[in-house]
Amino acid sequence: MTAAVSSSGALPPRRPTMKDVAAHAGVALKTVSRVVNGEPGVGPSTLARVEESIVALGYRRNESARQLRSGRAGTLAMVVRDIADPFFAAIGRAVEMAAHRDGQVVMIGSTHEDPAREREVALAFCARRPDALILAPIADSQEYLHPEVAAGLPVVAIDRPAHDLLADSVLSDNAGGVRSAVDHLVRHGHRRIGYLGDDEMVFTARERVMAYRAALRDNEIVTDEALIRLAAPTAGGIQRSLDELLGPGPVPGALAGSGPVTALITANNRITAEVLRQLPSLPSRPALVGFDDLELADLITPGLTVVAQDAEGIGRAAMELLESRLADPALPAREVRIPTRLIIRGSAE
Amino acid sequence: MTAAVSSSGALPPRRPTMKDVAAHAGVALKTVSRVVNGEPGVGPSTLARVEESIVALGYRRNESARQLRSGRAGTLAMVVRDIADPFFAAIGRAVEMAAHRDGQVVMIGSTHEDPAREREVALAFCARRPDALILAPIADSQEYLHPEVAAGLPVVAIDRPAHDLLADSVLSDNAGGVRSAVDHLVRHGHRRIGYLGDDEMVFTARERVMAYRAALRDNEIVTDEALIRLAAPTAGGIQRSLDELLGPGPVPGALAGSGPVTALITANNRITAEVLRQLPSLPSRPALVGFDDLELADLITPGLTVVAQDAEGIGRAAMELLESRLADPALPAREVRIPTRLIIRGSAE
DNA sequence: TTTGCCCTAGACAACGTTGTCTGATCACAG
DNA sequence: CTGTGATCAGACAACGTTGTCTAGGGCAAA
Numbered sequence: 001m002t003a004a005v006s007s008s009g010a011l012p013p014r015r016p017t018m019k020d021v022a023a024h025a026g027v028a029l030k031t032v033s034r035v036v037n038g039e040p041g042v043g044p045s046t047l048a049r050v051e052e053s054i055v056a057l058g059y060r061r062n063e064s065a066r067q068l069r070s071g072r073a074g075t076l077a078m079v080v081r082d083i084a085d086p087f088f089a090a091i092g093r094a095v096e097m098a099a100h101r102d103g104q105v106v107m108i109g110s111t112h113e114d115p116a117r118e119r120e121v122a123l124a125f126c127a128r129r130p131d132a133l134i135l136a137p138i139a140d141s142q143e144y145l146h147p148e149v150a151a152g153l154p155v156v157a158i159d160r161p162a163h164d165l166l167a168d169s170v171l172s173d174n175a176g177g178v179r180s181a182v183d184h185l186v187r188h189g190h191r192r193i194g195y196l197g198d199d200e201m202v203f204t205a206r207e208r209v210m211a212y213r214a215a216l217r218d219n220e221i222v223t224d225e226a227l228i229r230l231a232a233p234t235a236g237g238i239q240r241s242l243d244e245l246l247g248p249g250p251v252p253g254a255l256a257g258s259g260p261v262t263a264l265i266t267a268n269n270r271i272t273a274e275v276l277r278q279l280p281s282l283p284s285r286p287a288l289v290g291f292d293d294l295e296l297a298d299l300i301t302p303g304l305t306v307v308a309q310d311a312e313g314i315g316r317a318a319m320e321l322l323e324s325r326l327a328d329p330a331l332p333a334r335e336v337r338i339p340t341r342l343i344i345r346g347s348a349e
Numbered sequence: 350m351t352a353a354v355s356s357s358g359a360l361p362p363r364r365p366t367m368k369d370v371a372a373h374a375g376v377a378l379k380t381v382s383r384v385v386n387g388e389p390g391v392g393p394s395t396l397a398r399v400e401e402s403i404v405a406l407g408y409r410r411n412e413s414a415r416q417l418r419s420g421r422a423g424t425l426a427m428v429v430r431d432i433a434d435p436f437f438a439a440i441g442r443a444v445e446m447a448a449h450r451d452g453q454v455v456m457i458g459s460t461h462e463d464p465a466r467e468r469e470v471a472l473a474f475c476a477r478r479p480d481a482l483i484l485a486p487i488a489d490s491q492e493y494l495h496p497e498v499a500a501g502l503p504v505v506a507i508d509r510p511a512h513d514l515l516a517d518s519v520l521s522d523n524a525g526g527v528r529s530a531v532d533h534l535v536r537h538g539h540r541r542i543g544y545l546g547d548d549e550m551v552f553t554a555r556e557r558v559m560a561y562r563a564a565l566r567d568n569e570i571v572t573d574e575a576l577i578r579l580a581a582p583t584a585g586g587i588q589r590s591l592d593e594l595l596g597p598g599p600v601p602g603a604l605a606g607s608g609p610v611t612a613l614i615t616a617n618n619r620i621t622a623e624v625l626r627q628l629p630s631l632p633s634r635p636a637l638v639g640f641d642d643l644e645l646a647d648l649i650t651p652g653l654t655v656v657a658q659d660a661e662g663i664g665r666a667a668m669e670l671l672e673s674r675l676a677d678p679a680l681p682a683r684e685v686r687i688p689t690r691l692i693i694r695g696s697a698e
Numbered sequence: 699t700t701t702g703c704c705c706t707a708g709a710c711a712a713c714g715t716t717g718t719c720t721g722a723t724c725a726c727a728g
Numbered sequence: 729c730t731g732t733g734a735t736c737a738g739a740c741a742a743c744g745t746t747g748t749c750t751a752g753g754g755c756a757a758a
Contacts, residue, residue, distance in 0.1 A: 013501045015478075017714055028738040033716060041736055058496025063476040064416045065714035068743050073413075075456075075477070083457075084442040086435065086644070093433035096459055100466075105473050107424075108432075108457050110445055117449075124454050127412040128424070147407025151364045276648045295435070295644040299625045366744055377708040382746060390706060414744035417713050 016057040025053035036061055067129065076322075077125035078108045078134040079118060081159075086295055087269070087311055088136065091158060094315025095134060104131065115139035126153065132322045137162050154325040156318045160203040161335070168321040168334045170314050174204055175211035177307040177340030181265050181289040182215035184305065184342060190263035190287060194227045194245045196238065196275065197267035205230065208267045208291065226254035227261055233270040239278055246284050263287040269294065276300065293343060303345025313338045365406040374402035385410055416478065425671075426474035427457045427483040428467060430508075435644055436618070436660055437485065440507060443664025444483060453480065464488035475502065481671045486511050503674040505667045509552040510684065517670040517683045519663050523553055524560035526656040526689035530614050530638040531564035533654065533691060539612035539636060543576045543594045545587065545624065546616035554579060557616045557640065575603035576610055582619040588627055595633050612636040618643060625649065642692065652694025662687045 018032040025032070027046060034042050035050040042050070053059070067073050076099050080088035096106050107130065109121040118139045125133065126145070132154045135142070142157075142165040149155055155167040162169060185193050195212050198205035209230060213223045229241040244252055245261045264286045266272040272290030279285065293308035294300075317336045325331055367381040374381070376395060383391050384399040391399070402408070416422050425448050429437035445455050456479065458470040467488045474482065475494070481503045484491070491506075491514040498504055504516040511518060534542050544561050547554035558579060562572050578590040593601055594610045613635045615621040621639030628634065642657035643649075666685050674680055 013499060015496075015500045015714095019714080029714095030716080030739080031737060034737090037716085043736060046736080058499065060472065060476055060496060062417070062478060062714050064413045064422075064478055065743090066716075067413045068411075068417055068713090068745085069715045069717085071743080074473075082442065083432070083445060084435070084438040086433070086438075089433040089435075089438045092457075093431065093459065096432060096457070100458070100470070103473075105456055105458065105470075105477065107454055108441075108445070109449070109454065110442065121449070121454075123409065124423075124452075127409055128454065129411060129413055147364075147409060150362060150407065152362045273645060273648065276645075296622060296625075296649075299622065299649050300645075301650060364744095368744080378744095379709080379746080380707060383707090386746085392706065395707080411744055414713090415746075417715085417743090418745045418747085420713080 015062070016059045017062070018059070021050065021053045021057055021059045024057055025050045073129050073131045074104050075128060075130045076104050076106045076132055076134065077122070077128070077130040078106055079122050079125065080108070080110060080136040081113055081138060082110045083108055084110075087159075087292065087309060090311030091315040091318075094312040095319060098316060098319040111136070111138045113138050119144050132156070132326070134158060134318050134322070135162065135167075136160065141165075142167070152329055154322050154329070156321050158314055158318055166333050168325060168336070170317045170321065170336045170338060172204070172309045172314065173337045173339050174207040175214070176337075177291060177309070177342075178208045178211035178265065178267075179215040179218075180340065180342040181291070181305075181307050182212060182219065184344065185263045185265070185287060185289060186219045186221070188263075188287065191221055192224075192227065192258060192261045193221075193263045193265060194241075194261035194286070195229065195265050195267065196241055196271050197228070197230045198271070199232050200230050205267060212265065222255070224251075224255045224258065226251050233268070233274060235274055235277075238271060238274045242275065242278055242282055246282050246286060248283060260284060261286055263289070266290045268292055272304070272306075276304070289342075297343075298345060301346070305342070305344050305346065308341045308343050310338050310341065364411070365408045366411070367408070370399065370402045370406055370408050373406055374399045422478050422480045423453050424477060424479045425453050425455045425481055425483065426471070426477070426479040427455055428471050428474065429457070429459060429485045430462055430487060431459045432457055433459075436508075436641065436658065439660030440664040440667075443661040444668060447665060447668040460485070460487045462487050468493050481505070481675070483507060483667050483671070484511065484516075485509065490514075491516070501678055503671050503678070505670050507663055507667055515682050517674060517685070519666045519670065519685045519687060521553070521658045521663065522686045522688050523556040524563070525686075526640060526658070526691075527557045527560035527614065527616075528564040528567075529689065529691040530640070530654075530656050531561060531568065533638060533693065534612045534614070534636060535568045535570070537612075537636065540570055541573075541576065541607060541610045541612070542570075543590075543610035543613045543635070544578065544616065545590055545613060545620050546577070546579045547620070548581050549579050554616060561614065571604070573600075573604045573607065575600050582617070582623060584623055584626075587620060587623045591624065591627055591631055595631050595635060597632060609633060610635055612638070615639045617641055621653070621655075625653070646692075647694060650695075654691070654693050654695065657690045657692050659687050659690065 018029050021032045022029045027050060031042060031046060032050055035047055078092060078095055083089060083092060092108055099106050107125055111118040111121060115138055122135060126148045134156050136159045137157050140163060142162040145155060145165055149166055157167050157169040195209060197209045200206050209228060216223050227245060231237050266275050269292040288304060290304060290306045293306045297304045297306055317338055367378050370381045371378045376399060380391060380395060381399055384396055427441060427444055432438060432441060441457055448455050456474055460467040460470060464487055471484060475497045483505050485508045486506050489512060491511040494504060494514055498515055506516050506518040544558060546558045549555050558577060565572050576594060580586050615624050618641040637653060639653060639655045642655045646653045646655055666687055670683060
């Protein structure tokens with residue numbers, strides 16, 4: 001009676017433990033552990049009795065305690081720029097699927113491009129002692145992870161390499177991607193190709209614009225630095241760039257005797273989207289190749305040609321690197337490049 | 350010498366614990382605990398010494414042990430249909446941001462519309478004893494969560510309600526959204542409005558199509574059941590529906606004396622995208638309103654009018670429900686409806 | 699100088715598991 | 729009927745924390 005009242009009352013509900021199950025089934029604690037873990041050495045009748053008790057009490061193993069005792073976490077940590085960014089969401093999905101196959105669970109967090117937050121979130125994850133950490137670095141240095149790596153935590157950097165840290169990395173083949181974009185445009189007869197990229201502070205932005213210059217050179221086109229605009233993407237800045245590159249007058253600072261650009265490479269999603277937005281109101285309509293695929297890019301008319309990153313491939317490669325490093329922690333830092341894919345939609349003019 | 354060799358060798362690297370820090374600083378274990386937790390009762394000189402040792406050894410608190418001892422998890426679990434789905438990604442971001450403010454960390458997993466996997470993932474999360482669970486139900490019953498809820502785990506269902514479970518839920522105002530779509534089309538003179546929805550097995554699909562019928566009634570339009578197509582979205586099925594609804598002949602089974610539809614409501618993202626894809630090849634071009642916003646819908650020409658769900662609002666509301674339930678676990682199950690927003694782009698013809 | 703008190707620091711147990719080791723039970727062969 | 733080995737079950741310690749309780753030491757008041 002009293003028990004019934006107190007259990008239905010507002011008393012702090014306590015979860016049943018192995019001890020409770022053991023008492024209920026009339027066996028030893030360790031026997032319950034054996035049953036729960038499917039270990040051999042439990043007779044059929046005992047097994048049945050314990051399983052009944054488990055169901056009857058609604059027992060679930062406490063993974064925290066298990067981790068503490070055994071060291072196995074069964075948890076993966078992933079820190080990206082923004083989990084709602086389709087690129088990282090796709091990577092996250094690939095990681096989650098692979099993790100699920102391995103019976104692992106994924107913690108995920110966003111840095112929102114804030115270095116301090118990267119550190120904060122990554123360390124909060126590490127405090128949970130995950131089996132591995134996947135990190136899209138944003139801070140200048142990942143030195144703060146030294147103790148973790150020294151203690152054997154495998155770290156994989158994605159999208160950009162880590163700094164001051166022994167970590168594998170999985171990066172897109174930025175150079176190959178830009179080269180395929182340039183080649184595509186050149187094949188379609190373009191020689192005045194503008195380039196709108198992100199601030200050169202950003203690793204991928206640097207790689208991409210360097211590849212742009214190299215690809216022009218290989219196509220025997222003289223790089224006109226006035227056609228390159230590198231800045232954090234803002235609507236205003238992009239509009240100004242477009243005006244200058246496509247306007248009727250000569251491009252400010254351009255090489256003598258040259259006209260407006262006939263084609264544009266936009267080096268990331270946000271820039272591409274903004275250019276598409278402003279496209280209708282532009283004086284001329286350049287051919288366009290965007291780096292990063294856009295959701296539903298196939299619905300835009302005319303179709304948008306893009307250099308698509310293989311988010312799934314990146315996620316899978318990261319998981320593979322983690323597994324091999326877990327198997328052999330002494331491995332040197334490795335860098336994997338995941339190929340991009342030129343998706344040709346519509347024409348290049 | 351031997352120690353140096355073994356520590357640089359392949360020996361299992363052990364993380365320093367509070368015990369190690371205590372030994373290094375020459376204080377008691379509990380004193381280290383006090384320092385780590387910012388508890389009072391530690392003299393300034395002791396404090397400094399301990400802090401030095403913490404840095405020197407690269408000590409980080411083991412959150413598993415802390416959770417085991419104190420019961421506080423600092424972890425939130427979230428199970429959605431697909432973390433790469435923009436709708437759930439946006440909810441996830443909102444949840445993660447709120448959680449971060451509360452010093453919490455988020456575990457996230459996908460069901461991929463598989464009921465068995467929902468159970469599997471949710472229980473794997475629960476084994477980590479999170480402070481709360483946010484779940485986008487896909488299974489017919491969430492009965493399997495009974496022991497968790499009984500033990501005090503606050504559960505919030507999002508997108509669809511949970512079944513056989515005491516849980517709060519945060520749902521979109523599906524009825525209001527569809528009603529605004531119908532009203533919008535009627536305002537623009539449409540009276541033959543087709544409806545492409547998901548299978549009626551799906552909760553949201555049911556709510557939406559019922560609202561469609563009700564809205565027609567309120568606009569004094571007789572519902573023509575032949576204009577309603579409910580099925581899991583496949584390219585083939587949608588094409589067939591479009592052919593029948595928009596083709597030159599009478600719509601099969603339609604009320605007598607009626608022509609093709611002049612407008613379409615597409616009740617979810619996938620259907621909307623598929624219709625947009627087929628739009629160019631259709632015999633006539635209906636006005637279109639989609640349920641769910643599409644990334645970059647503003648770039649599609651002509652602009653696509655949509656009923657946008659407030660993913661961020663859903664995420665925030667879920668967090669608020671969790672907090673209030675944590676404060677008072679005896680609360681009855683509550684249901685919150687988050688308003689949708691009609692985003693008018695382009696014309697309705 | 700002594701008494702009493704507060705402030706700081708440490709000892710100890712416990713959280714829920716699992717790994718190791720020992721003990722009990724039973725079938726069967728000698 | 730006893731000895732042997734295999735099989736199953738249990739006792740105990742430990743994982744890294746934190747909460748509770750107690751001991752030491754210095755300072756103020758008497």
